[in-house]
Amino acid sequence: MNEQTDNQGIIDSSIxxxxxxxxxxxxxxxxxxxxxxxxxxxxxxxxxxxxxxKSDEATKHIRFSLxxxxxxxxxxxxxxxxxxxxxxxxxxxxxxxxxxxxDEAEKTYYxxxxxxxxxxxxVWMIELTDIVFTDKVFAIGKKLHWQKVVQPIVV
Numbered sequence: 001m002n003e004q005t006d007n008q009g010i011i012d013s014s015i016x017x018x019x020x021x022x023x024x025x026x027x028x029x030x031x032x033x034x035x036x037x038x039x040x041x042x043x044x045x046x047x048x049x050x051x052x053x054k055s056d057e058a059t060k061h062i063r064f065s066l067x068x069x070x071x072x073x074x075x076x077x078x079x080x081x082x083x084x085x086x087x088x089x090x091x092x093x094x095x096x097x098x099x100x101x102x103d104e105a106e107k108t109y110y111x112x113x114x115x116x117x118x119x120x121x122x123v124w125m126i127e128l129t130d131i132v133f134t135d136k137v138f139a140i141g142k143k144l145h146w147q148k149v150v151q152p153i154v155v
Contacts, residue, residue, distance in 0.1 A: 009146075009147070009148060009149030011049065011131070011146050012133070012144050012146065014133065014135065014144065015088070015131055015133045015144060015146060016044065016046050016049075018075075018086065018088065018133060018135070019044045019051075019075060019088060020044050020046075021077075021078075022075055022076070022077055022078050023041055023042065023078055024039055024040065024041055024042070024075070024076075024078065025039070025040055025042045025051060025053065025073050025074065025075050026038070026039050026073050026074045026075075026076075027040065027053075027061060027065075027071050027072070027073035027126065028071060028072045028073055029060075029061045029062075029064035029065040029068065029071050029094070030064055030068050030070075031063075031064045031067055031068065032067075032068075036060045036061050036064055037061070038055070038059065038060075038061035040053035040054070040055055041053060041054070041113055041116070042075075043108050043109045043111070043112040043113065045104075045105070045108050045125075048125075048127065049127070049128050049148075050092075050095075050125050050126060050127045050128060051090075051092070051125070051126045051128065052105050052108055052109045052123055052124070052125055053109070053123070053124055053126075054109060054113075054116050054119065054121045054122065054123050054124070055121050055122070055124060056120055056121040056122075057121070057122060062124065065094035065124075066094075066096065069093050069094040069095070070091070070092075070093065070094075071091070071092055071093070071094045071126055072089075072090065072091045072092075073089075073090050073092075073126070074087055074088060074089055074090070075087060075088040075090070083137060083138045084136070084137050084138075085134055085135075085136040085137075085139075085141075086134060086135050086136070087133075087134055088131060088132070088133050088134075089131070089132040089134075090126075090128050090130065090131050090132075091128075091129050091130040092126040092127050092128045092129050092130075093126065093127045093129060094124065094125070094126055095124070095125040095126070095127055096122075096124060096125075097123065097124070097125050101125075102123070105123045105124075105125055106123045109123045110123075128148070129147065129148045130145075130146070130147050130148070131144075131145070131146045131147075132144070132145050133145075133146075
């Protein structure tokens with residue numbers, strides 16, 4: 001396996017390409033004692049390198065994330081195939097977008113999932129700070145690691 005780490009903060013183009021091809025993320029959030037996972041449809045905002053998803057504020061994963069903004073998660077292909085291991089593992093900062101940031105987040109999310117307008121909840125954001133992308137066929141392939149160089153901008 002070939003593992004590459006980018007220390008310059010420039011994301012390899014295969015990472016966003018993979019992210020935009022798929023639709024569901026799993027995010028892990030934590031309160032003081034317990035982890036919690038949730039699966040959510042997402043849209044990717046390449047300019048922000050952020051994942052946008054819709055969920056209700058009363059859900060456990062949102063309540064936990066509002067208390068502790070450090071989250072982690074995965075993105076797998078929508079259709080899994082035997083012998084092919086592909087996926088993203090990520091860490092990020094959970095953000096409750098407001099004002100013009102919320103407007104842009106909603107525009108991006110609803111352009112991908114227009115049906116979601118009819119559902120309750122808010123559009124939330126995960127600013128990606130660390131990504132590991134695995135792309136292997138029968139154990140042969142690559143693993144790319146990207147980390148944000150500057151501190152996350154928490155709104």
